[in-house]
Amino acid sequence: MNGLRATVTAPIAVSLGDPAGIGPEIVAKAWSLRKVHGLPDFVAVGDARAVTRVWDGPIAPISDLTDAAHYFPDALPILTVEDAGDIVPGVPDVEGARCALHSLELAAGLVRSGAARALVTGPVSKSQLYAIGFTHPGQTEFVAERCGIAGENAVMMLAGPSLRVVPITTHVPLADVPALLSIDLIVAKGRATARGLTRNFGIDAPRLAFAGLNPHAGESGAIGREEIELIEPAIAQLRAEGIDATGPFAADTLFHGRARLRYDAALCCYHDQALIPIKTLHFDEGVNITLGLPIVRTSPDHGTAFGIAGRNQAEPGAMIAAIAMAGDAADRRARAAA
Numbered sequence: 001m002n003g004l005r006a007t008v009t010a011p012i013a014v015s016l017g018d019p020a021g022i023g024p025e026i027v028a029k030a031w032s033l034r035k036v037h038g039l040p041d042f043v044a045v046g047d048a049r050a051v052t053r054v055w056d057g058p059i060a061p062i063s064d065l066t067d068a069a070h071y072f073p074d075a076l077p078i079l080t081v082e083d084a085g086d087i088v089p090g091v092p093d094v095e096g097a098r099c100a101l102h103s104l105e106l107a108a109g110l111v112r113s114g115a116a117r118a119l120v121t122g123p124v125s126k127s128q129l130y131a132i133g134f135t136h137p138g139q140t141e142f143v144a145e146r147c148g149i150a151g152e153n154a155v156m157m158l159a160g161p162s163l164r165v166v167p168i169t170t171h172v173p174l175a176d177v178p179a180l181l182s183i184d185l186i187v188a189k190g191r192a193t194a195r196g197l198t199r200n201f202g203i204d205a206p207r208l209a210f211a212g213l214n215p216h217a218g219e220s221g222a223i224g225r226e227e228i229e230l231i232e233p234a235i236a237q238l239r240a241e242g243i244d245a246t247g248p249f250a251a252d253t254l255f256h257g258r259a260r261l262r263y264d265a266a267l268c269c270y271h272d273q274a275l276i277p278i279k280t281l282h283f284d285e286g287v288n289i290t291l292g293l294p295i296v297r298t299s300p301d302h303g304t305a306f307g308i309a310g311r312n313q314a315e316p317g318a319m320i321a322a323i324a325m326a327g328d329a330a331d332r333r334a335r336a337a338a
Helices: 023-032 048-052 065-071 094-111 126-131 139-146 174-180 183-201 226-240 270-284 316-336
Strands: 012-015 042-046 059-062 076-082 116-119 155-157 164-167 207-211 244-249 264-269 285-290 299-300
Touching: 012 094, 012 316, 023 042, 023 048, 023 076, 023 316, 042 065, 042 094, 048 059, 048 076, 059 065, 065 076, 094 116, 094 126, 116 139, 116 316, 139 207, 139 299, 155 183, 155 270, 164 174, 164 183, 164 270, 174 183, 183 207, 183 226, 183 264, 183 285, 183 316, 207 226, 226 244, 264 270, 285 316, 299 316
Parallel strands: 012 042, 012 116, 042 076, 059 076, 116 299, 164 264, 207 244, 207 264
Antiparallel strands: 155 164, 155 285, 285 299
16 A cells, blocks of 8 residues: 555545535535534545635634544534635636645545545546646546556446446547457456455455446347457456456346346446446435545545535535445455454
C-alpha cells in the first residue's frame, strides 16, 4: 500500500467536488443524518464557503486532520483547500474546477499517507476540469494514477443493495467499444473485480457474470463474433485461474430479479449497458467504488446536478451510501491486515 496504514480512528476524507454543484449540499446533509445512518467520522475537503452558500448548519474549519474527531459530533469538519472565487450554486467556472481538482488531490494524498482511512469523492464537472488542463477520463483514472496503478487494473464498479456492475470500457464513444475490447482487457477487469469483491465486500468466492456485446450475445455468431472471439476465451482463462466466471449472457436477460441472484457482479461491455440497470434500480443509493487500488475510494453514482444546486432539492442518499460503504470497506481491509 502506498504511504502509511490508516488507523481505525482516522476519518474518511470527502472531497466536496465542484463547489457550484450539489456536492457541498449532499455532504452537509449526510453529516446532518450521520446518527440516523450510523456514519463513521468524515471530514469535508474543499472551500468551506461552498457549504455555507447552501446550508446553515454548524461547520468547523480545521487545518489539522487529527482535529476532525473532536469536532465531528457537533459540526461538519472542513479542511479548507483554497478560495474558489465567487461561488454561485448552479454556475460552474474554472476557479471552482481548480478548487475541485486541488480538493481531490489533497483528499487522495491524505488517504495515501494514512492520515485518512478512505476517500469519498464528490461530483465534478468534467467539461470545467478539461478547461483547466485535466487530461484524465474521470476521477477514477486520476486517483488510480496517483496511486501508481495502471488504468486497466483499476475497475469502476457501481454498487447498490441488489446489484453490482462493472463497465469493461467506460467513457468512450460507443462506436469505439468493439475495437477497445480484448481478451487481455476482459481478463484484467475480471481479475480486479474478483479481488475487489473479496477485499472490499468480504465475498470469499466471487461469482462473475459477463454480458455479451451484441443482441442475444451474438446469437452464436449470427449477429456478431465478439462473444466467440473475445469474451468466451477471456471467461475460459478466468475459470482456469479459479475464478467463477460465466457467460456471455444476453444483456436483456441479465438484470431481472432471479438473474441477479446468480452472481455477485455483472461485467458489461460498455458504459450504458452497466449504468442503465444500476441507475434504474438504485438511482438514489448507487455508489461508484474503485477496485484494484491500494486505498478505498467511493463516490455517489451521480453528477453535479447544476440545475438543482442551491435549491435544497438534492437527495443525499447516494453520498450517505458512499460514505457508509467506504467505512465498511476500510474496516474490512484493516481487519484483514491485522
